[in-house]
Amino acid sequence: MSNLATEHEPQSPAVPAKTSLAAALPQASSRPSRPSRQSLVQRLSWLNLSVLSLTLLLTLSLIAYLSWWRVRERQAQAAELSAVLLSNSLAPALAFNDRDAVRNELSAFSRRADLLEVLVLDQGHSLIGQWKAPGLAIVSRAAAPPELLQAQTEIKGAELEVWVPVQFKGETLGALRLRESLEGLQRDVWRILALAALLTMVALAIAARVLRVVQKRALAPLLELSRLAEQVSLGHDYSRRGTVYRQDEVGRLTERFNEMLKRIEVWQADLNQQLKTEQAVGQQYQQLAHYDSLTQLANRHFFQQEIQRMVSQTLRDKGLSALMFIDLDNFKQVNDRHGHEAGDEVLREVARRMQAVLRLSDRLCRLGGDEFALLLPNLPDEAGAEHLAGRLVAAVREPMLVHGELMPVGATIGLAFCPLDARDAAGLLNRADGAMYAAKRAGKNTFRRAVQDDGPAPD
Numbered sequence: 251m252s253n254l255a256t257e258h259e260p261q262s263p264a265v266p267a268k269t270s271l272a273a274a275l276p277q278a279s280s281r282p283s284r285p286s287r288q289s290l291v292q293r294l295s296w297l298n299l300s301v302l303s304l305t306l307l308l309t310l311s312l313i314a315y316l317s318w319w320r321v322r323e324r325q326a327q328a329a330e331l332s333a334v335l336l337s338n339s340l341a342p343a344l345a346f347n348d349r350d351a352v353r354n355e356l357s358a359f360s361r362r363a364d365l366l367e368v369l370v371l372d373q374g375h376s377l378i379g380q381w382k383a384p385g386l387a388i389v390s391r392a393a394a395p396p397e398l399l400q401a402q403t404e405i406k407g408a409e410l411e412v413w414v415p416v417q418f419k420g421e422t423l424g425a426l427r428l429r430e431s432l433e434g435l436q437r438d439v440w441r442i443l444a445l446a447a448l449l450t451m452v453a454l455a456i457a458a459r460v461l462r463v464v465q466k467r468a469l470a471p472l473l474e475l476s477r478l479a480e481q482v483s484l485g486h487d488y489s490r491r492g493t494v495y496r497q498d499e500v501g502r503l504t505e506r507f508n509e510m511l512k513r514i515e516v517w518q519a520d521l522n523q524q525l526k527t528e529q530a531v532g533q534q535y536q537q538l539a540h541y542d543s544l545t546q547l548a549n550r551h552f553f554q555q556e557i558q559r560m561v562s563q564t565l566r567d568k569g570l571s572a573l574m575f576i577d578l579d580n581f582k583q584v585n586d587r588h589g590h591e592a593g594d595e596v597l598r599e600v601a602r603r604m605q606a607v608l609r610l611s612d613r614l615c616r617l618g619g620d621e622f623a624l625l626l627p628n629l630p631d632e633a634g635a636e637h638l639a640g641r642l643v644a645a646v647r648e649p650m651l652v653h654g655e656l657m658p659v660g661a662t663i664g665l666a667f668c669p670l671d672a673r674d675a676a677g678l679l680n681r682a683d684g685a686m687y688a689a690k691r692a693g694k695n696t697f698r699r700a701v702q703d704d705g706p707a708p709d
């Protein structure tokens with residue numbers, strides 16, 4: 251039986267492999283780590299390659315160790331068998347103490363490869379014969395192990411030592427020691443291992459390329475979905491959809507993503523519609539709040555805001571602006587004789603006629619009933635406003651037919667300037683109002699500029 255000494259276990263590749271895997275996997279650290287800029291394909295390829303390399307390295311190491319163990323065992327068995335055969339051949343020579351025969355047997359045996367030394371001892375441990383490999387410097391003269399009844403084999407580093415008893419007709423005559431080198435065997439194993447490592451590296455290089463291509467293809471739908479999500483996020487185009495290539499996890503993810511996009515698209519459409527409706531309602535309220543529904547002119551509320559603005563701006567710019575207070579003449583007669591509807595039509599026609607002679611920046615407002623106000627901001631001079639007042643009176647005075655009937659309306663205007671007549675809105679209104687009543691008293695159908703002694707307006 252062979253008694254093989256235990257060799258060191260091959261160093262586990264788990265440690266370096268663990269390090270490379272740890273580098274590929276996200277680190278669980280308390281510090282917030284920056285997100286990796288590696289693509290999914292790169293990361294997966296790297297992970298797969300790490301696992302593959304680790305597996306191959308482990309397999310290679312195991313195969314190397316087992317191969318080494320197995321060939322060493324076989325060589326030990328072969329050496330033991332050779333030693334037994336040699337001892338049988340030497341037994342008669344030893345029985346007759348024929349040293350020449352021993353030497354001949356040993357030199358015939360020495361053709362065996364890897365043989366380092368053969369030593370033959372008699373029962374008293376005296377050297378009967380010896381053969382040693384050329385160049386072998388030290389030849390040990392060890393004694394045979396006590397109680398040597400059968401072959402004993404021991405491996406010492408890169409050497410194999412076999413002791414066998416030399417027996418003749420059941421009697422032990424001596425012992426034979428055979429030493430063989432395991433270096434040749436070791437070299438062969440290393441050579442095969444190096445070749446296998448080289449082939450493994452070539453296989454890994456091919457695997458890296460193949461993995462990249464395969465993973466790119468396998469992950470293509472996921473990458474497409476990621477691109478789509480990015481485009482949707484940037485462009486806010488929720489009408490886009492992802493393509494479902496297969497009914498796998500990515501296919502189902504794409505379906506759910508598409509459903510989400512559809513829902514957002516519907517929500518967005520609803521929201522837009524709601525916004526439009528609210529804008530329209532807002533505009534209606536704006537119209538109702540600031541405009542007169544009969545003439546479509548700005549109303550009293552708007553006028554009050556606008557006159558404040560005009561006065562402030564005039565004072566700030568040190569400019570000139572004016573307010574005309576316009577009251578229709580004989581309007582009551584229109585209502586009384588031709589009805590309220592005809593009166594409404596007259597109001598609309600008066601608004602149209604006055605608008606026709608105004609600048610874009612002039613704001614004509616209906617204050618209520620048959621009263622109008624005209625705001626004239628940024629005037630170059632007073633004469634222009636006075637001229638305009640004359641034109642307005644003339645425009646309203648033009649014959650006006652409603653339902654075939656001639657309407658007896660005219661317009662009386664009071665004109666006041668800011669800052670000449672007043673430096674605030676209430677004062678300006680008061681002065682224009684006073685001027686208008688002075689014009690009424692003077693005979694209607696005319697205009698009058700505010701003067702100090704206009705007197706108070708009637709209640």
Ligand SMILES: Nc1nc2c(ncn2[C@@H]2O[C@H](COP(=O)(O)OP(=O)(O)OP(=O)(O)O)[C@@H](O)[C@H]2O)c(=O)[nH]1
Binds near residue numbers: 580583585593
């Ligand atoms: N058709 C119509 N009439 C209105 C409206 N609002 C007020 N009125 C009438 O307008 C008339 C205004 O009367 P006044 O200004 O006092 O009478 P007037 O005949 O113009 O008097 P003078 O200004 O002195 O010429 C009243 O009869 C009101 O009923 C309206 O929206 N439509």
